Amino acid sequence: MLDDVLHRLRSSRLGRIDRGRVTQVRSAQSLFSGNYSGAATVGHEFSGTRLGLGVMHDLEGELVSLRGETWRVPVCGTPEVVAVDETIAFGIAASGGIPHSFTVDAGVGIEGIGDALDGYLSATFVDHEEVVCAIELTGTFTDVVLRTVGHPDHVGEPLAEVIENETRFAFDVWHGTLVGFRYPDATSGSTIPGLHLHAISDDRRSGGHVRNATTARVTASLWIDDVHIERDDAGAAEGREAIDFISLEGPLQADPVP
Numbered sequence: 001m002l003d004d005v006l007h008r009l010r011s012s013r014l015g016r017i018d019r020g021r022v023t024q025v026r027s028a029q030s031l032f033s034g035n036y037s038g039a040a041t042v043g044h045e046f047s048g049t050r051l052g053l054g055v056m057h058d059l060e061g062e063l064v065s066l067r068g069e070t071w072r073v074p075v076c077g078t079p080e081v082v083a084v085d086e087t088i089a090f091g092i093a094a095s096g097g098i099p100h101s102f103t104v105d106a107g108v109g110i111e112g113i114g115d116a117l118d119g120y121l122s123a124t125f126v127d128h129e130e131v132v133c134a135i136e137l138t139g140t141f142t143d144v145v146l147r148t149v150g151h152p153d154h155v156g157e158p159l160a161e162v163i164e165n166e167t168r169f170a171f172d173v174w175h176g177t178l179v180g181f182r183y184p185d186a187t188s189g190s191t192i193p194g195l196h197l198h199a200i201s202d203d204r205r206s207g208g209h210v211r212n213a214t215t216a217r218v219t220a221s222l223w224i225d226d227v228h229i230e231r232d233d234a235g236a237a238e239g240r241e242a243i244d245f246i247s248l249e250g251p252l253q254a255d256p257v258p
């Protein structure tokens, strides 16, 4: 008997009728080159969506959005709900589509979460280079490191320099939800490749961009989406240096706690 999830996926691969939609505001290249102006309002990007992430205009904190409620994480570390008329420098939000549950074992880090997701996709004949997935993981995590950013030191300061001074928050045990996206590994600069997760704790007292997390007991869902990019103002790629997304956004290699 044909697995019903597989059947739905095959249907969606043929007709794409079950695909959700991911909307990204601003290209990654433009953000990383130092353009932190307001590209859209919080309401435009996140109202009515399932989950999302981003960063406030002028880098007033990393953003995380869940079921249409959106928080910024200031450098003090305590999330604040943002109003719909405030503006964002960058955002990605997902809506529609059908959820698929997938299993993530206990004791795996960010790379292991990505492997579990890719394993689910390949088992259902979906190539991770041809889709964008929205992801939600809820439960208990250990060795969590979240980060946020604050105002740039000067107008146009590249994001790589800002991230060198990122503010980190470390938790031995953490309860909450990670939301984000698995974009194709290949990028022209418009998108941030690979797995990108932001976090909000169950008690809404911590959050940010996820640098490290190890699963303890989690439930995981993904949605297979099509992507639409607004304000893709990257311009010509010539002459621009490639962005080292892995060192800036990916898992920390060394012990992050001083």
Ligand SMILES: [Zn+2]
Pocket: 053, 054, 062, 196, 197, 198, 209, 210, 249
């Ligand atoms: Zn992020």
